[in-house]
Every structure is written in structure tokens, then in C-alpha cells.
Amino acid sequence: MSGTLILLLGDQLSHSISSLQDYPENAVIALCEVSGEGCYVPHHPQKIALILAAMRHFAKELRDKGYRVHYSALDDADNCQDLIAEAERLAGQYDCGEIRLVQPGEWRLLARIRERQKTAGAPRWRLLEDDRFFCTAREFADWIEERKTPRMEHFYRRMRRKTGLLMEDDAPAGGQWNFDHDNRQPVRNNLRTLTPPAHGRDDITNRVLELVNEHFGDHFGTLDGFNWPVTRRQALVDLRHFIDNALADFGTYQDAIDDRDPYLFHSRLSSAMNIGLLSPREVCEAAEAAYYRGEAPINAVEGFIRQILGWREYVRGIYWHHMPAYKRENRLNARRNLPDFYWSGDTDLRCLRRAIEMTRDNAYAHHIQRLMVTGNFALLCGVKPEALCDWYLAVYVDAFEWVELPNTLGMVLYADGGLMGSKPYCASGKYIQRMSNHCGDCRFNPKKTIGDTACPFNSLYWHFLERNAERLESNPRMKLIYGSLRRMSDEKRAAIREQAEGFLNSLETEPAYGQGEHLDGYRRQA
Ligand code: FAD
Ligand code: DLZ
Numbered sequence: 001m002s003g004t005l006i007l008l009l010g011d012q013l014s015h016s017i018s019s020l021q022d023y024p025e026n027a028v029i030a031l032c033e034v035s036g037e038g039c040y041v042p043h044h045p046q047k048i049a050l051i052l053a054a055m056r057h058f059a060k061e062l063r064d065k066g067y068r069v070h071y072s073a074l075d076d077a078d079n080c081q082d083l084i085a086e087a088e089r090l091a092g093q094y095d096c097g098e099i100r101l102v103q104p105g106e107w108r109l110l111a112r113i114r115e116r117q118k119t120a121g122a123p124r125w126r127l128l129e130d131d132r133f134f135c136t137a138r139e140f141a142d143w144i145e146e147r148k149t150p151r152m153e154h155f156y157r158r159m160r161r162k163t164g165l166l167m168e169d170d171a172p173a174g175g176q177w178n179f180d181h182d183n184r185q186p187v188r189n190n191l192r193t194l195t196p197p198a199h200g201r202d203d204i205t206n207r208v209l210e211l212v213n214e215h216f217g218d219h220f221g222t223l224d225g226f227n228w229p230v231t232r233r234q235a236l237v238d239l240r241h242f243i244d245n246a247l248a249d250f251g252t253y254q255d256a257i258d259d260r261d262p263y264l265f266h267s268r269l270s271s272a273m274n275i276g277l278l279s280p281r282e283v284c285e286a287a288e289a290a291y292y293r294g295e296a297p298i299n300a301v302e303g304f305i306r307q308i309l310g311w312r313e314y315v316r317g318i319y320w321h322h323m324p325a326y327k328r329e330n331r332l333n334a335r336r337n338l339p340d341f342y343w344s345g346d347t348d349l350r351c352l353r354r355a356i357e358m359t360r361d362n363a364y365a366h367h368i369q370r371l372m373v374t375g376n377f378a379l380l381c382g383v384k385p386e387a388l389c390d391w392y393l394a395v396y397v398d399a400f401e402w403v404e405l406p407n408t409l410g411m412v413l414y415a416d417g418g419l420m421g422s423k424p425y426c427a428s429g430k431y432i433q434r435m436s437n438h439c440g441d442c443r444f445n446p447k448k449t450i451g452d453t454a455c456p457f458n459s460l461y462w463h464f465l466e467r468n469a470e471r472l473e474s475n476p477r478m479k480l481i482y483g484s485l486r487r488m489s490d491e492k493r494a495a496i497r498e499q500a501e502g503f504l505n506s507l508e509t510e511p512a513y514g515q516g517e518h519l520d521g522y523r524r525q526a
Contacts, residue, residue, distance in 0.1 A: 001097035005030055007087045010051040011400055012102050013058040014276035018128045019102045028094045031055050032072040036082040041394040044221035045212050046363035050397055053208040053230040054275055074211055084112055091123040100126045106401040107323045134159055140317030156310030165284050165305055174298035182299040186435045187256040197241050199227055199234045220343050221360050228271055228397055235272035242267040243286050251300035255368050257436035262358040266366045270398035280308050315406040330385050331417035332468055338387040339507045350442035351432050352377055363397035375412035376427055380460035385415045423477040426464055429455030450495050456503045463500035
């Protein structure tokens with residue numbers, strides 16, 4: 001057992017990844033498709049197709065470069081269908097005493113590998129640090145341990161100084177660290193629309209699409225419009241398209257929501273970065289270069305770089321610093337099941353319907369749809385964290401737990417008690433009316449709180465505040481809104497309560513995936 005098996009996971013598809021540097025001669029590089037990874041939550045078929053197609057293309061690139069590669073395909077007869085079991089089977093087959101890999105991006109796998117490290121007779125599992133990020137786990141731990149309120153903004157400034165991105169000597173480019181106040185324009189009717197580049201499908205991608213349809217075709221989501229980049233070359237086309245066509249308007253319309261256009265001026269680059277086809281540094285540098293060429297304004301470029309250098313690194317730091325306890329947090333004591341319509345879009349609330357339909361069709365919804373539509377609604381209803389987190393982990397093409405969990409449990413549900421954000425992102429229907437063009441096509445009226453045609457977000461909003469007053473009322477950032485609640489007459493408060501409770505009762509259904517025994521809730525609607 002003298003050899004080494006280098007295991008590359010489906011989100012480790014970077015040629016510069018540490019496990020592919022300085023590896024022993026004769027090592028075997030293994031990529032393993034396994035059904036276990038496709039089913040631990042019911043991933044959207046486009047997400048599975050992206051990963052399998054990208055793995056197959058990456059394996060081909062490695063072989064073309066002369067590497068010794070083993071590829072376990074999903075329908076191989078001897079495939080164990082579990083990553084760890086399959087890697088150990090291959091270690092036996094190739095006479096390898098060591099399995100080497102970069103630390104996985106999800107705790108569930110890391111915990112299982114650590115168990116194997118303690119198991120007598122198992123091959124030696126050697127974990128390498130994932131160095132594809134700007135900030136290491138150690139650096140983040142040092143930073144957070146020094147602080148009482150570890151806010152993203154402070155972390156982000158530190159990362160700007162460390163990387164020099166948008167820095168001019170020791171000062172931030174444009175004279176300010178953050179241009180968020182310029183980035184809140186609502187959608188407009190005559191906004192230009194952009195069509196993402198259409199990626200051709202070769203035989204590898206076509207075969208994967210068939211395979212995913214065969215094995216995972218009953219998961220929520222359609223494969224029809226699949227157009228995610230599955231190679232670095234395709235990802236670079238998307239990056240160039242974003243920089244040349246969308247970046248200049250990214251900031252201004254970052255928070256806008258459009259009834260028809262799922263992407264607006266968003267980059268669609270998260271999945272390519274998360275699986276390793278693009279590095280976050282090259283994406284930030286491309287945006288920075290556009291600013292210095294005068295092709296995009298500072299509010300756009302700073303806003304974009306903050307998402308990657310700030311938020312993306314910060315949520316990863318939070319995840320690794322606080323797991324596994326973080327996943328069990330539920331400080332608002334939310335207990336409700338996820339409404340069934342999250343798996344179908346079958347609701348009269350236009351904004352929710354469109355966000356879920358876009359998710360079904362593209363495995364994508366942009367940040368404000370995730371935060372202020374599907375997220376806000378679940379927060380107001382009191383959906384329990386594990387149910388909502390499993391949904392977000394399943395339905396988006398870019399979803400990996402290191403980035404999904406802090407966004408959902410922390411930012412959306414405030415279940416970590418304010419570690420991620422200084423106040424909950426709760427909002428009434430008026431916010432959605434202001435930022436989107438959904439409400440004109442909705443049977444509910446965002447100006448009304450009581451009655452059959454009242455927008456449910458309105459009564460739910462006050463109900464949420466009243467229900468959580470003990471925990472939230474003392475928050476200085478909530479003082480104004482609690483003042484309004486307290487100034488309402490008892491009759492008005494009682495009427496709103498009754499309206500909200502009537503609506504919440506109408507949501508009660510059989511538990512769907514992640515909250516009960518049966519899995520029917522997520523099966524694709526015929
Ligand atoms: P753009 O709007 O173009 O932003 C540029 C990049 O910034 C993104 O590609 C992404 O890498 C990064 N980014 C932006 N916002 C965040 C954020 N809050 N946290 C981390 N990175 C960010 N992002 C994921 O990559 N995977 C997830 O599983 C995921 N789950 C989310 C769940 C919820 C409830 C919420 C509110 C947000 C989640 N996000 C997640 C963050 C964000 O919504 C997506 O990164 C973004 O919508 C991806 O689309 P884009 O590439 O067009 O992003
Ligand atoms: C998400 C995913 C899927 C659907 N399938 C595979 C697979 O067959 N083989 C693999 O190596 N990785 C897959 N992945 C990505 C893993 O789930 C991911 O590497 C871990 O969750 C750690 O982030």
C-alpha cells in the first residue's frame with residue numbers, strides 16, 4: 001500500500017488547487033460521481049448536471065495534460081455511490097495507503113473524514129487546506145476573537161487593505177470604503193435587458209444531462225434551459241460578458257427585482273467560483289481593472305468586489321468558526337414547516353411565485369429575491385431553520401453549505417441572534433412594491449393590511465414584530481418600528497393579529513422534505 005490517491009471533489013475543479021501541487025510520482029487522481037452527493041438534499045437537476053459535467057470536462061483536461069486519472073461514473077457497476085466508501089475502494093484497487101484531498105466545503109463530509117482518520121485499518125486520510133480564498137480559517141479566527149461585534153464591514157476593510165484591491169496608497173479608491181447608498185434603485189420599466197452567453201453543449205454535457213434526467217429527474221427543477229459554464233473556458237466567457245456588459249449597472253440596480261428578468265445586472269458567476277472554475281481573485285481583479293479603464297463607476301465596482309472580498313469570505317469564516325453548533329441555532333424559536341409551495345411556486349403571491357418559478361427554471365434567483373422575497377417570507381412566518389436551509393441548499397446551482405448556511409440561518413432567519421447582522425432583514429409588502437414590478441400583477445394589494453385582498457406580507461410583518469418583541473424590541477435599530485407598533489390601537493393590533501394568524505393557518509400542510517418522514521413535497525409537480 002505505497003501509493004497515494006488524490007481525491008478531487010466536485011467543487012475542487014481548479015488546476016492550481018493545492019492537492020495537485022507537489023504530489024508523489026505515480027499518484028492516482030480520482031474524481032467520483034456518487035448518488036449520495038446528489039441526494040443528501042434533493043439538489044436541483046441543473047446543479048447536479050453542472051457538477052457532473054464540470055467534473056467530466058476537468059478529468060479530460062487532466063488526462064490531456066498527462067495525469068493518471070481514475071473517473072468513477074455514476075452508472076459504473078462497482079460504484080459504491082458514497083464518496084468516502086468509493087475513495088477507499090479505489091485506494092484498495094490502486095494499492096494506495098494514503099488518500100489526500102483538500103478539506104471539503106461542508107462540515108458533514110469533514111466530520112466523516114475525521115472519523116475515518118481515527119478508524120483502525122482505514123487508509124490514511126490526509127487533509128490539505130483550501131487555499132482558494134483570500135482569508136484562511138486561522139486568520140478569520142484571530143480577527144473574530146478580538147471583536148465584540150464582528151461585523152462584515154470591518155472585516156471587508158481589513159481584506160481591502162490586505163489585498164490592495166481598490167486601494168490607492170492607504171486610502172480607499174473613490175474616497176469611501178462603501179458606496180451602498182448609491183446602490184438602491186428600484187426596477188424601471190425601460191431597463192435594458194441582457195442575454196447571458198449561450199454555451200454550446202458537447203457530447204460530454206449532453207450525456208450528463210441524460211444521466212441526470214434518468215437518476216434525478218424527479219427532483220424539483222427543470223433541466224431544459226441548462227446554460228451554466230461547465231469548463232473554465234466557458235466561465236471566462238461569462239466573466240468577460242459580465243465585465244463588458246453588466247458591471248457598470250451592477251451597483252445601481254443591485255437591489256432591484258424584475259418580474260421577467262431573473263439576472264438583471266448580476267454576474268451569474270457564483271457557481272463557477274464555488275466549484276473552482278474561476279478564482280475569486282481574478283474576478284475581483286477583472287472588475288477593478290474595468291474601473292481603472294473608466295468602463296464602470298466606483299459604486300458598481302466597489303459594490304461588486306464587496307460581495308466577493310467581503311461577504312463571501314466573511315460567511316465562510318463564520319461557517320468554519322462556528323460549526324457544528326451554528327447549524328443547531330434557532331434563537332427566534334421558529335417552528336413552522338416550509339410551505340409546500342416552495343417546491344411548486346403554486347401561490348397567489350406574485351413575488352414568491354416568480355422567485356420560485358425562476359428558481360425552478362434556472363436553479364438561480366438573485367440575492368434580493370433570496371433575501372427579501374423567499375427569505376423574508378419564511379422569516380415572517382417563522383419557518384424553522386433546518387427546513388429553510390435544506391431548501392436553499394437544494395435549489396440553487398451555487399449552493400454549498402459553507403456559503404448557504406450563514407446566509408440562510410444567520411442573514412435571513414436571524415437564528416444566530418445577530419451574529420451575522422445587527423437586525424433582522426424583515427420587511428412588509430411595501431418594500432417589495434418599491435423595489436419590484438410584481439405588485440401590479442398580483443391579486444394582493446401592498447397598500448392594504450386587512451381584508452381578502454391585503455398583501456399577506458403586511459400583517460405577517462407586524463405579527464413577526466409582536467411575536468418577537470421580547471427579543472427584538474431593545475435593539476436600537478428596531479426602536480422606530482416598535483414605536484409604531486406600540487402606537488397602534490389595541491383594536492388595530494388585534495385585527496392585524498387575526499389577519500396574520502388566518503393566513504398562517506392556511507399554510508399548514510403535511511410536512512414536506514426536511515421536516516418529516518416522506519419526501520413527496522419536493523417531487524417535481526406534474
Ligand atoms: P452577484 O450579485 O453578481 O454577486 C457577485 C458575487 O458575490 C457572487 O457570485 C457571490 O460569489 C458573491 N456574493 C454575493 N452576495 C453574497 C453573500 N451574501 N454571501 C456570499 N457570497 C456572496 N451564494 C452562494 O454562492 N451560494 C449559496 O448557497 C448562497 N445561498 C444564499 C442563501 C440566501 C438565503 C441568501 C440571502 C444568499 C445566498 N447566497 C449564496 C448569496 C447570493 O445570493 C449569491 O451568491 C448570488 O445571488 C449569486 O448570484 P451572482 O453570481 O449573480 O451574484
Ligand atoms: C454537489 C455534488 C454532487 C451533486 N455530486 C457530486 C459527486 O458526484 N461527486 C463529488 O465529488 N462531488 C459532488 N458534489 C459536490 C460535493 O457535494 C461537495 O464537494 C461537498 O459538498 C463539499 O463541499
